[in-house]
Amino acid sequence: MLRQITAATAAILLLSFPVAAHKVIEPGLNDKIVKGVFSANPETRWNRLQQRDGNYQEIWTIDGDRLNRVVFYGGVPVGEPLVRERDKKRDPLPEVTGNMLLPDIPLLLERTYRTKYGIAIMAIGRQEPATLDGRPAIAFDYTFIDPEYEVETKGEAIAALDNGRLYLVAFEAPSVFYFNRDVQKFRDLVKTVSLTR
Amino acid sequence: MRRAAFCAGAGLAALLPLAASAAEELPLLPPYVAAYEPQSVDERGMWMMADEQEKLWALSELRVDDEELNAYVERVLCETVGKDRCSGVRIHILNVPAFNATMSPNGAMTVWSGLLLRVRTEAQLAAVLGHEFAHFEMRHSLKGFEQRRSASDASAWLGVLGGFAQVNTGDAQVSLVGSIFQFNRGQETEADLLGLKYLAQSAYPSRAASEVWQQLMEESDATAFGRKIKKRDTYRAGFFDTHPTSLSRADYLLDQALAYNDAGDPRSKEHYEAIQKHLPKFLADQVKLNDFNGTEYILSGIAGTTGWTGELLHARAELFAARGNPRDLITSTTLYLQAMDAGYRPPETLRGLGLSLVKSGKRSEGARYLEDYLAILPDAPDAAIIKMYVPK
Amino acid sequence: MLGRLISHLLVLSAALALPFAAAAQEKTGSKDGFSLQQGTVRIALLEPRILVGEQSTGGMFEPNADWTEQARENLEQELTAALGSVGNEVVRLNLNVTPEADSLRRYNYLFGAVAGSVVEYQFFPGNRLPTKKQEKSFEWTVGPGLRDVAALDGFDYVLMIRTKDAYGSTGRKALQIVGLLAGVGVTSGEHVGMAGLVDVKTGDVVWLNADLQMGGDPRTPEGAAKRVSQLLEGFPGMEPVKP
Numbered sequence: 001m002l003r004q005i006t007a008a009t010a011a012i013l014l015l016s017f018p019v020a021a022h023k024v025i026e027p028g029l030n031d032k033i034v035k036g037v038f039s040a041n042p043e044t045r046w047n048r049l050q051q052r053d054g055n056y057q058e059i060w061t062i063d064g065d066r067l068n069r070v071v072f073y074g075g076v077p078v079g080e081p082l083v084r085e086r087d088k089k090r091d092p093l094p095e096v097t098g099n100m101l102l103p104d105i106p107l108l109l110e111r112t113y114r115t116k117y118g119i120a121i122m123a124i125g126r127q128e129p130a131t132l133d134g135r136p137a138i139a140f141d142y143t144f145i146d147p148e149y150e151v152e153t154k155g156e157a158i159a160a161l162d163n164g165r166l167y168l169v170a171f172e173a174p175s176v177f178y179f180n181r182d183v184q185k186f187r188d189l190v191k192t193v194s195l196t197r
Numbered sequence: 198m199r200r201a202a203f204c205a206g207a208g209l210a211a212l213l214p215l216a217a218s219a220a221e222e223l224p225l226l227p228p229y230v231a232a233y234e235p236q237s238v239d240e241r242g243m244w245m246m247a248d249e250q251e252k253l254w255a256l257s258e259l260r261v262d263d264e265e266l267n268a269y270v271e272r273v274l275c276e277t278v279g280k281d282r283c284s285g286v287r288i289h290i291l292n293v294p295a296f297n298a299t300m301s302p303n304g305a306m307t308v309w310s311g312l313l314l315r316v317r318t319e320a321q322l323a324a325v326l327g328h329e330f331a332h333f334e335m336r337h338s339l340k341g342f343e344q345r346r347s348a349s350d351a352s353a354w355l356g357v358l359g360g361f362a363q364v365n366t367g368d369a370q371v372s373l374v375g376s377i378f379q380f381n382r383g384q385e386t387e388a389d390l391l392g393l394k395y396l397a398q399s400a401y402p403s404r405a406a407s408e409v410w411q412q413l414m415e416e417s418d419a420t421a422f423g424r425k426i427k428k429r430d431t432y433r434a435g436f437f438d439t440h441p442t443s444l445s446r447a448d449y450l451l452d453q454a455l456a457y458n459d460a461g462d463p464r465s466k467e468h469y470e471a472i473q474k475h476l477p478k479f480l481a482d483q484v485k486l487n488d489f490n491g492t493e494y495i496l497s498g499i500a501g502t503t504g505w506t507g508e509l510l511h512a513r514a515e516l517f518a519a520r521g522n523p524r525d526l527i528t529s530t531t532l533y534l535q536a537m538d539a540g541y542r543p544p545e546t547l548r549g550l551g552l553s554l555v556k557s558g559k560r561s562e563g564a565r566y567l568e569d570y571l572a573i574l575p576d577a578p579d580a581a582i583i584k585m586y587v588p589k
Numbered sequence: 590m591l592g593r594l595i596s597h598l599l600v601l602s603a604a605l606a607l608p609f610a611a612a613a614q615e616k617t618g619s620k621d622g623f624s625l626q627q628g629t630v631r632i633a634l635l636e637p638r639i640l641v642g643e644q645s646t647g648g649m650f651e652p653n654a655d656w657t658e659q660a661r662e663n664l665e666q667e668l669t670a671a672l673g674s675v676g677n678e679v680v681r682l683n684l685n686v687t688p689e690a691d692s693l694r695r696y697n698y699l700f701g702a703v704a705g706s707v708v709e710y711q712f713f714p715g716n717r718l719p720t721k722k723q724e725k726s727f728e729w730t731v732g733p734g735l736r737d738v739a740a741l742d743g744f745d746y747v748l749m750i751r752t753k754d755a756y757g758s759t760g761r762k763a764l765q766i767v768g769l770l771a772g773v774g775v776t777s778g779e780h781v782g783m784a785g786l787v788d789v790k791t792g793d794v795v796w797l798n799a800d801l802q803m804g805g806d807p808r809t810p811e812g813a814a815k816r817v818s819q820l821l822e823g824f825p826g827m828e829p830v831k832p
Binding site for chain 2: 089090092093094097099100101102103104107110111114115120121124125126127128129138140141145150152
């Protein structure tokens with residue numbers, strides 16, 4: 001009985017103590033983003049968060065997830081959601097579809113945020129054509145209220161559809177101060193992003 | 198714990214079975230004692246927390262700051278429970294697209310936008326407000342703070358209060374959206390029955406209480422159907438997480454209402470007039486939740502009173518467009534066109550129609566509507582990307 | 590009976606899987622080179638969040654209004670005295686629901702996010718960002734826009750104080766003993782606190798102190814004094830008062 005308790009407790013503690021810590025991302029070529037889907041050449045240091053929400057996501061941050069985060073989603077195939085579903089049957093998330101157009105991508109992100117994270121206030125702003133590693137892409141802005149700290153957060157993203165897969169790179173930071181301070185680092189980073197798979 | 202002068206729970210058995218001919222005598226409400234001050238240590242602690250939480254609601258980004266809408270909800274409450282009772286209540290409307298209302302022991306009530314979208318009449322709104330007020334009148338002793346751990350719809354909307362006040366506490370302390378106060382099942386039943394008494398006394402028909410539950414269960418069934426999961430007889434998810442129910446709840450509410458045999462105008466048109474300004478936003482928030490069949494059910498419910506207005510047709514079109522199967526796009530195209538026929542021609546409709554056509558392979562027809570969109574809103578934030586689908 | 594108790598403990602241990610459990614219990618960070626000009630500064634104490642109650646057997650928090658009121662009075666008095674003892678003026682600011690106060694409100698939310706990040710990503714070793722690991726690195730800010738907040742006119746610093754005390758009930762203390770026997774950690778009582786100082790001119794967090802096992806019972810004046818000295822431990826320019 002005691003062994004069962006200690007095993008269960010150990011399992012619980014394992015979940016709450018991340019075994020692998022966050023990793024530093026040094027400036028320079030990095031071709032292992034989302035397990036090799038993206039490559040990029042950052043000019044500044046970042047931290048790669050150990051946690052991620054699903055197999056298609058990777059998060060980099062300077063000061064912490066809620067202060068400045070770059071999120072990579074790639075390559076999400078048709079029929080899959082951007083992030084992990086809590087319960088595929090009872091709580092399904094919106095999916096990448098085969099006939100998506102670029103203007104559908106911001107809506108996919110918004111629906112995902114509202115459905116999964118309970119974000120009740122979100123708005124998409126500017127949407128423009130762009131390129132991501134030579135592919136036709138959409139660049140867009142958004143704002144939402146982060147429910148954890150109730151901070152108004154701005155987002156800027158670029159996304160492309162290629163060969164039945166969605167690729168999206170976004171930057172999110174509080175509207176007050178952080179977004180303006182750090183967005184250029186994101187824009188510089190995006191210029192170096194290429195899709196390897 | 199103080200209770201109202203009558204004991205609502207014990208009265209139920211005596212009120213059934215139905216009298217076929219004579220209507221049940223309408224219940225007398227006891228004189229209302231306002232200006233209650235919390236007595237026990239526990240009560241005062243609860244009130245303090247209630248005050249803290251109410252301050253957060255007042256400051257919250259989620260607050261719907263519309264005097265008219267607040268006045269509407271207040272008026273319905275006052276018409277339900279009477280002026281003496283309603284004067285002690287402060288209402289906060291929160292922008293959350295799920296069905297819920299909460300009551301705190303200090304007189305603060307919240308109403309979520311998803312509730313305003315789902316009730317179909319003033320009487321149904323009155324039923325919910327009356328039920329929540331009943332908890333307040335009966336000074337229901339509170340079971341402490343429940344931890345929100347389930348993955349249900351309602352708790353998915355409960356954000357943790359920002360910042361350091363919650364550092365590593367483990368308990369859901371002052372949760373912003375959900376109320377920290379929860380009542381036990383016996384208290385819920387008491388509130389149902391006192392709520393019915395208020396309705397019966399008011400100009401609203403008391404049958405409305407049962408209707409609310411029936412509709413919630415039907416919506417839940419629709420969602421389940423869409424997700425191909427088994428319909429439940431005991432409803433536990435979503436709103437039911439905090440107000441667990443089974444079929445019997447709708448039943449006993451209906452039985453009691455039939456026994457009262459009170460009539461009244463439920464005022465359905467008036468409800469939609471009151472929320473008209475907010476309806477497109479409430480609809481848009483609901484449509485984006487990835488619950489196809491549940492949303493369809495809600496839309497049909499509204500259409501039952503208002504008919505298929507342009508807003509509803511547009512919302513339905515967006516629903517199909519988002520799901521986006523080839524057949525769905527034909528449907529969405531038709532619905533957008535119907536919205537326009539009904540005189541509803543905001544830029545969003547033109548945009549939606551244009552994109553649905555483009556995605557269906559009808560690029561030149563689609564381009565026509567997108568051109569119209571750009572003509573109305575040349576500086577639209579998405580003008581540049583929409584232009585991509587309009588050949589020069 | 591024992592079986593039920595043990596399965597109850599399992600549920601508790603899940604609820605108690607606190608990231609900070611075995612790690613360092615208190616931490617202070619301050620901006621490199623920061624020092625406070627004693628006797629010359631005006632500090633805005635931004636609506637301190639003080640909460641006192643009991644922790645039930647099941648670990649739920651039961652607030653106590655009397656205790657909280659006492660603690661609030663005592664702590665604010667002691668804070669004013671302690672900071673004032675070196676000649677600083679402390680003024681309490683409330684958060685209101687007015688358009689003018691909107692800006693202050695948004696900064697208050699951002700303070701929370703920044704303080705949360707400090708604790709989560711710098712203080713807590715299991716979750717520390719590698720770029721924040723260097724000893725002297727304490728670079729946290731809400732940005733220079735803070736000086737434009739009208740409500741902060743005339744103030745040099747904003748002080749944030751947040752404390753929560755949950756005294757273990759008898760049932761909880763008993764559970765703690767049983768937990769020890771079963772090899773499961775059950776904490777009884779929770780006394781967490783945080784104090785942070787932000788420079789109004791730059792928005793920089795010049796000092797932050799987080800303590801997850803605070804001492805001193807704030808319901809008594811003596812206890813509040815001890816608590817304040819712990820909250821202000823490492824406060825630039827303060828003499829540490831160890832009772």
